[in-house]
Amino acid sequence: xxxxxxxxxxxxxxxxxxxxxxxxxxxxxxxxxxxxxxxxxxxxxxxxxxxxxxxxxxxxxxxxxxxxxxxxxxxxxxxxxxxxxxxxxxxxxxxxxxxxxxxxxxxxxxx
Amino acid sequence: xxxxxxxxxxxxxxxxxxxxxxxxxxxxxxxxxxxxxxxxxxxxxxxxxxxxxxxxxxxxxxxxxxxxxxxxxxxxxxxxxxxxxxxxxxxxxxxxxxxxxxxxxxxxxxxxxxxx
Numbered sequence: 720x721x722x723x724x725x726x727x728x729x730x731x732x733x734x735x736x737x738x739x740x741x742x743x744x745x746x747x748x749x750x751x752x753x754x755x756x757x758x759x760x761x762x763x764x765x766x767x768x769x770x771x772x773x774x775x776x777x778x779x780x781x782x783x784x785x786x787x788x789x790x791x792x793x794x795x796x797x798x799x800x801x802x803x804x805x806x807x808x809x810x811x812x813x814x815x816x817x818x819x820x821x822x823x824x825x826x827x828x829x830x
Numbered sequence: 831x832x833x834x835x836x837x838x839x840x841x842x843x844x845x846x847x848x849x850x851x852x853x854x855x856x857x858x859x860x861x862x863x864x865x866x867x868x869x870x871x872x873x874x875x876x877x878x879x880x881x882x883x884x885x886x887x888x889x890x891x892x893x894x895x896x897x898x899x900x901x902x903x904x905x906x907x908x909x910x911x912x913x914x915x916x917x918x919x920x921x922x923x924x925x926x927x928x929x930x931x932x933x934x935x936x937x938x939x940x941x942x943x944x945x946x
Binding site for chain 2: 728749750809821822
C-alpha cells in the first residue's frame with residue numbers, strides 16, 4: 720500500500736502565484752523527499768528533509784515537516800509555467816531500505 | 831549519456847509473452863530498484879537489490895522476476911505478460927549523499943509497457 724497521501728490531487732494556478740502541496744504518511748521515517756515528474760518522464764529529486772528538521776529551503780522551494788502529525792508540505796513560490804508537472808512525496812521506510820511514494824499532486828501553472 | 835538508462839522506451843506485447851526490461855547505470859551505485867507507475871497510484875516498488883548477490887521483493891512482486899547481472903545492470907522480466915501489467919516502469923539507483931547520511935535516488939526515463 721502507499722505510504723503517503725497527497726493533497727490536493729490536482730492544483731491549477733496562475734503564473735506568479737504560490738503553490739502548496741501536502742503529504743501525509745503513516746510510519747516513522749528517517750527522511751522525506753519530494754520529486755517532480757514531467758508528463759510521462761522520469762522522476763527528478765527536488766529536496767530532502769530529515770526527520771529532525773522542521774523546514775528546509777532550496778531556491779523557490781520550501782518544505783516543512785511535522786513528524787508529530789506525520790505530514791509535510793511543499794511550497795513553490797512565484798510559480799512559472801515550467802513548474803507544470805506532478806509532484807510526489809516519498810519516505811524511506813525508517814531503515815534506509817527503500818522509498819515509498821505518495822500518490823502525487825498534478826500542478827498546472829497557466830501563463 | 832544518461833546516468834540511468836532504460837530500454838526499451840516503449841513496448842507493446844501480447845498476453846502470455848515473456849518480456850524483459852533492462853536497466854543500466856553509470857553512477858556506480860550498489861542499490862537498484864524497479865518501480866511501477868499506474869495513473870492515480872503513484873509509484874509502487876516491485877523489486878530491489880542492494881548488491882549483485884542481494885535481491886528483495888517489493889510491494890508488488892507477483893508476476894515479475896529480476897536479475898542483477900552486474901553492479902551496473904538490473905533487469906526486470908515479466909514471465910507471462912497480462913493486460914493489468916500495462917504501466918510505466920521505472921528503474922532507479924541510490925547511494926549515500928556525502929555529508930548528509932541519507933540516500934539520494936536517480937531515476938531512469940521509464941519504459942512504457944502495453945500488454946494487449
